[in-house]
Amino acid sequence: MALSAENHDRPAGAPFGPLTIVVMGVSGSGKTTLARLLADRLDLPFAEADDFHPAANIAKMSAGVPLDDEDRAPWLRALGAWLRDRAESGTGGVVTCSALKHRYRDTLREACPGAFFLHLSGGHELVEDRLAHRTGHFMPPSLLDSQYAALEPLGADERGAVLDVGPSPEELVEMAVALLRPVNGDLT
Template structure:
C-alpha cells in the first residue's frame, strides 16, 4: 500500500461509553470480513478496578493502555491484515497516539446525545463502566476535527443503519472488500 492509498487497514470506532463502540465495531468488522479488537481488553487490571469503583482514569492511566493498542494496530496493519478496534479515544491526543500519522488507520466517531447514551447505559448489565462516569466522558470528549478525516455517524438509528452509514463513507474499493 502506498502512502497516499486511501484504503484503511484499521478502523478505530470511538465515542463515549455507551455509544455502541463494541456493538457497532463487531458488526462493522463482520460486514467487512475483518477482525474485531475491543480496546477495553488492553486495559491493565488497575484501570479496570479504578473504573469499576467509579473513578475516572487520568491521562497517566491511559498512556500505557493507548500505546498497547497502537502497537497492536501497527502489528495488524504492517502484516497486511485488517481490523476494527472499539476504543473511546476521547481526546485528540489519544487519537494521535493510536493513529500516529498512519494513512491506513481511520477514525469512526459515534456521535450521540447524552440523554440517549444515558438511557443505553442504564439498560446495560455486566459492564465495568458505571453510568455515573458518563458526565466525565462527555467532559473529556474532543470531537474529531476535519484534519483527522474521521467518519462521523449519528447513533440515533438501528445497528444495521449505523454500519451502512459507515460503509458508504469508506473509499469505494474498501466497501468492495466485504
C-alpha cells in the same frame, strides 16, 4: 443528521494500506456492537479496547473514578500496537476505543498512520439511558459526564467520520460501509 463525512478523505502523504478502523465515542454509544458488526461485514479482525486495559484501570473505573492521561497512556499504546500489527500483516482490523481526545487519537495514529476513526455520536440522554440498561460492564453510568467533558470532536486534520447513534446497528453498519467506500474503494 444521520452521518457526517467531512473528514473522510485520506490526508496528503498518508499511507494506503489495509483498512484499519477505530470505532470511537463515549461509553454506551454502541462502539462494541457496531465494531463487531462492521468487522463481520468487512471480514476484518476485531478487538475490544476494554480487553487491553490493565487491571488497575478496570478497578479504578469500577470504583467510579475517571482515568487520567497517565492511566490511559499504556492502554493507548497497546491499542496502537494492535492496529499497527494488523496494518503490517495486511489484514486490517476494527478496534473499539473511546479515543476521546485528539492527543489520544494522535497516539493511535503514531502507531498506525492510516487509521480511520468512526465517531459514534449521540445525545447525553440517549447514551445515559443505554448505560442504565447495560449489564455486565465495569464502566458505571456515573462516569458518563466526565467522558462528555473530555470528548474532543474529530478535527479537520483527522481521517474519520461521525455517525449519529440513533439508527439501528444494522443501519449504522450500512452507513459506515458507505463512508469507508471512498477511503478503500473495494468494500462489499
